[in-house]
Amino acid sequence: MSLMDISKVFSLLQPKEEDEHNEQCQALNNAVRRDDVSLLSDLLSQESYRKSINARSGWGVPVTPLRTAAALGHLRCVEVLLEHGAEIDSLDVKAQTPLFTAVSGKHLDCVVALLKAGADPNGSQYNNCSPVLTAAREGDVDVLRELLRYGAEVNVKPKVPDWASNATACRGPLYISAVYGHLDCFKLLLLHGANPNYNCMDEKMLARIKQPKTVLEVCLRNGCGVEYIQLLIDFGADVYLPNLIIDKTTKQTKALVLLLKERVCPKTLMSQTRLAIRRYLPFARKELAIENLDLPLILRNYLRHDTSELL
Incomplete structure (x- = not known):
């Protein structure tokens, strides 16, 4: 890509100067960035600023004031914006909602405020990631608990076309929490109904994948502790599903021994x-x-x- 092409791309990302709401939105965003709740309230007391509350401003990735407040963890600004009618699930160019950015920033109080106000706990259907996947990857059990309490989906749902399906597409938050070693998140997901076999409830998606990996197999291959295997067994995972090749050279870890024992003991x-x-x-x-x-x-x-x- 040439320098001219790059400049053109960035120019497209910049807010249009002729946008009548740009100046007001920029002022709102500036107040939010400074966490100046008093100024933000004064601005929103004026009709012209209230009309711009859902507009986007900023260089690169234009964002709404609510998205800025959620990303920075400025709770009072989030509350004031919601009180004045900010669109709670507005999307940026990355298809990220304010809730998603609050989860990414580990701002628990903002996450709770957005969920209470009606934010979709699953984020956007146009984003391949989700708040639950993000919390599971980061090991943020408190944020994850709130998302699940408000009905977030614990099993992965297809967001890609049929021709693009692959093994990675069916790996949900249970896989992620295991691979990253977040045992508390792993158990919490199982308690809220995560599928202990594939963490995916879409049989059509599984059928399109040549060799889908069970959660048990992923845990064994990644050296997860015996606690993960015990939890999967306790929550009803099919212990016969992993296609394991075991011979004399296979290292007999505690996790593997537990699985083999479970296969012969009802x-x-x-x-x-x-x-x-x-x-x-x-x-x-x-x-x-x-x-x-x-x-x-x-x-x-x-x-x-x-x-x-x-x-």
């Missing part, structure tokens, strides 16, 4: 009962459903996979 009646009950519970808000069951606390904790009181 699950206990308690474990099978827990799996059956959890499958019966509504897919969303399982924790609330368990809490409302007329069962002793020790059994409700067992259904939550919290066995501390059983030890």
Whole structure:
């Protein structure tokens, strides 16, 4: 690409000078960047600025004031903008929502404020990444918990055309949290209904992939600890799915030994009962459903996979 071509690309990304809302939006964005809530409120008390609240300004990637506030973690600015009618799921040129940028910045308070105001916990359908995938990759269990509490999707859904499907396309947040070694996120995703086999509920997508990898196989190949394998077993993963070639040269790790043992030993009646009950519970808000069951606390904790009181 020539220097002239590059200059043309950047010129297209810059806001148009003739945009009637550009000056007002720039002033709003500047107030947000300085975290000047008083100035922001004064500006939004004027009709001309309120009309520009969802406009975009800035060089390179023009953004709305709400997107700027979320990215910087300026909570009061987020709240003021929402109070004055800022579009909560507006997209930038990368198809990122304000919530997505708040998650990327690990701004928990802004994430909560946006979710309470009705932000889509799944982000944009036009972005191949999602808030949940980002939180799982970063190991931000508090942000991930809030996203899941507001109904974020834990299993990957296809966002690519049929001809573009590949093994990577079906790897959701459960894969990511395992590969990056975030055990708390891994368990939280399973508690909220993540598929323990492929982390993908789209059978058509799996059928198009020549050799899809199960979560178990990915955990073994990446040297994840025995805790990951035990959680997958406890949450009902099919222990016969990984196509493992085991011979005398295969290193007998604790995780592999646990898996081989599980293949020859049937699950206990308690474990099978827990799996059956959890499958019966509504897919969303399982924790609330368990809490409302007329069962002793020790059994409700067992259904939550919290066995501390059983030890």
